[in-house]
Amino acid sequence: MELALDTPARLRAVPKTAPSPAPSVDATDADLLVRVAERDRVAFEALYHRYVRSVYGIALRKLRDRQRAEDAVQETFAAVWRSAASYRPERGPAAPWLYAVARNAIVDRLRARSEPPMEAPDLASSEPGPAEHAEASFVAWRVHRALEELPPKEREVVELAYWSGMSQSEVADYLHIPVGTVKTRTRSGLARLSDLLEGELA
């Protein structure tokens, strides 16, 4: 029973049934979803860890509020658990299905928001429109999910190279590795991401 939101009971703490074997790291998202549909909590936890960053990421983008984003994560995975049986592997990969579930949970949160309507601006905004936002959200979803699959050393270099603002030589200094290794790992990471994004995650 969840007695306090600050310290919610974790699944591992209260196994209701005999623990099922841990899913292999090679298990696809679809494999995990099928197992979740059979009420496999271990698979659910594995799926959670694969996607929680992506879900939280798009929730933050849309809701711009950490607490609401956390609520959206809660709602999303509750919906995944509830609706996993409706996923049909033959109809396509799991990532878009999961994305749709997350998007619905976030939209619900947005609708629940009671903010006064804004006045229409006099000039057209140069900001990206809803379509661009949606596209960027889905790209972020896929990329963040794919990052979870990279070996830690590649992931670390890719994240530093793209989002720390450091040059490759600065990354090399920071990690105490040669610049050549930074380049190698970055290219290797990009190649692996490409495979992932063009494969199941596409």
Add this chain to the structure above:
Amino acid sequence: MTPGPDFDELMSDADPAERERLRRVHDMLVVAGPPPELPPQIEAGPTLAMTIGGRGARRHVQRRVALLAAAIVVLLLAFLVGYITGNDNKVAGQVLKLQGTAVAPNAQASLRVEDVDPAGNWPMELAAVGLPKLPPKSYYEVFLVRNGKPWAPCGSFVVKNAKVGVSVRLNAPYRLRPSDSWIVTRRQWGESDAGPVVLRPLT
């Protein structure tokens, strides 16, 4: 600042097909931006509430928590009532001996506090002897004493014959405390103060 590494420099020795393939990923990384830092409670793993039915279950959990909270409140109230009642029981049945002051040096009295009734009244019976008959428009008043001061009246009476004595029924419509006490004063109609004390607890 252009986000990400210099792609051309990074891929300077790659063949065009590989370049093109990785360019798409590079662009996607730039568009995606960094993944968020997860709050510890999110990073810790899924919660039980997620697997017992989502929103409905969450409400169910919240309802159970509310029921639990209500039960705790009831228990606390019961404890409080018990505590008060326990203290009340210390009051009920108490017989307070009173002795006359200089105003009525031969007076004596006993005040018996009975059990509180369901409405919260404390019936009392005062038996007094040696109280002088008062002049017209004067009477005796029983005061509840709290924190050393006359706190509230509990009833008044008159005496017709000092030798015979008097027994009167009184009432304290207050929540009594074990430390409460009583005095008897002499009052006159129309006066606002409690008047001089004629009987006080025997120390």
